[in-house]
Amino acid sequence: MPLTPETWLSAFRANATDAGPTDNDQGEPVVVQLTDGNIVVLWEDNSDAPPAGAAGFDIVGQIFDPLGHRIGGEFRANSAYSADDERDFDAAALPGGRFVVVYVDDSGAAPDRAIRATEWTTTEAGIGTATTRTVGTSPDAGDYVQTPSVAAFDDGSYLVAFEIYDASANRFHLDRTVVSAGGTVGPQASAITGSRSGALDTAAAALSNGNVAVVYDFDDGSEENVAYTIIRPDGSNAASPNFVPGTVGTGDDTDPAILGLPGGSFVVAWSNDDGSDRDVFFQRLTNGGMAQGGRVGVQSAGTDNNNGPHLIGLQDGGFVLSYDNDTDNRIDVQRFDATGMALGSLLSVDNA
Numbered sequence: 001m002p003l004t005p006e007t008w009l010s011a012f013r014a015n016a017t018d019a020g021p022t023d024n025d026q027g028e029p030v031v032v033q034l035t036d037g038n039i040v041v042l043w044e045d046n047s048d049a050p051p052a053g054a055a056g057f058d059i060v061g062q063i064f065d066p067l068g069h070r071i072g073g074e075f076r077a078n079s080a081y082s083a084d085d086e087r088d089f090d091a092a093a094l095p096g097g098r099f100v101v102v103y104v105d106d107s108g109a110a111p112d113r114a115i116r117a118t119e120w121t122t123t124e125a126g127i128g129t130a131t132t133r134t135v136g137t138s139p140d141a142g143d144y145v146q147t148p149s150v151a152a153f154d155d156g157s158y159l160v161a162f163e164i165y166d167a168s169a170n171r172f173h174l175d176r177t178v179v180s181a182g183g184t185v186g187p188q189a190s191a192i193t194g195s196r197s198g199a200l201d202t203a204a205a206a207l208s209n210g211n212v213a214v215v216y217d218f219d220d221g222s223e224e225n226v227a228y229t230i231i232r233p234d235g236s237n238a239a240s241p242n243f244v245p246g247t248v249g250t251g252d253d254t255d256p257a258i259l260g261l262p263g264g265s266f267v268v269a270w271s272n273d274d275g276s277d278r279d280v281f282f283q284r285l286t287n288g289g290m291a292q293g294g295r296v297g298v299q300s301a302g303t304d305n306n307n308g309p310h311l312i313g314l315q316d317g318g319f320v321l322s323y324d325n326d327t328d329n330r331i332d333v334q335r336f337d338a339t340g341m342a343l344g345s346l347l348s349v350d351n352a
Helices: none
Strands: 026-033 039-045 058-064 071-077 084-094 098-106 113-123 126-136 144-152 159-167 171-179 191-195 202-206 210-220 224-231 237-243 254-261 265-273 278-285 293-297 306-311 319-325 328-337 342-350
Touching: 026 084, 039 084, 058 084, 058 098, 058 126, 071 126, 071 171, 071 237, 084 202, 098 144, 098 159, 113 159, 113 328, 126 144, 126 159, 126 171, 126 265, 159 202, 171 210, 171 224, 191 210, 191 224, 202 237, 210 254, 210 319, 224 265, 254 306, 265 306, 265 319
Parallel strands: 084 144, 144 202, 202 254, 224 254
Antiparallel strands: 026 039, 039 058, 058 071, 084 098, 098 113, 113 126, 144 159, 159 171, 171 191, 202 210, 210 224, 224 237, 254 265, 265 278, 278 293, 306 319, 319 328, 328 342
């Protein structure tokens, strides 16, 4: 494996369908490698062209083999709901080549929104069958749910985390639901409470000890911090909610990403706005939530506008961190080993 990542497959357009009767926008992609080695790419689509629905936003996907060849055709991931806006989504691999897509179904009626989970099987010809479950709701008038994320446990069950606005308290909370491998939807319960502003990001990752860690962009009223919690397969807390070290008293810390590592730890990355520029940092923690070293800045010194970090695990136990470099209008990528040490050189993968 080269120290500096190298281009292996040239860029290509994942969506075959572009324009439709109402619009031509596709965005917010999510890429998941399945347990059979294939890859599913999903994105939001507002074209109203098949396979998307006839109204509003939908989530469209395409399966590829490891060499980038299409398997079957595009499909609408929100199979059971398409009459309004289905968007704001995440996805995770499940055993047996299956995967789950979690998303906001916004009907504009009471309850205002719901979080749906659609589980998909796959076949040699592409997409298989779908089962959809409701995993999060807005229980009281004026409440609403948004920004879901998902991660799978080892047994095929999965945890869905999402933000809910509590109108009675005028506060935002991070709620979570566990769906068993047999499809039973567990109770909706609070995981982190009390944020003062909403539409904030959540992210979840499976850990090597069988638990799931969840991060949440938390607003305490003076700044935004990155909070985290660790949850067992039965839905109980393995570690009490806390803030990621290096995200308190440093300005606004947003856009959290998280990745479980094979050596008994996980890494959290985020974008920091200290009032002069935006930089990307990461922090490693043990599976129990103890900090491993301090926060690490990714970019070189100077005034930058970097945001949107994304983490990718490697077979050697290390990881790759990519982020949006708005200063130079490109995507930058840096490889790190399992201890958080940078390997090779910074790579710019897109400066179009």
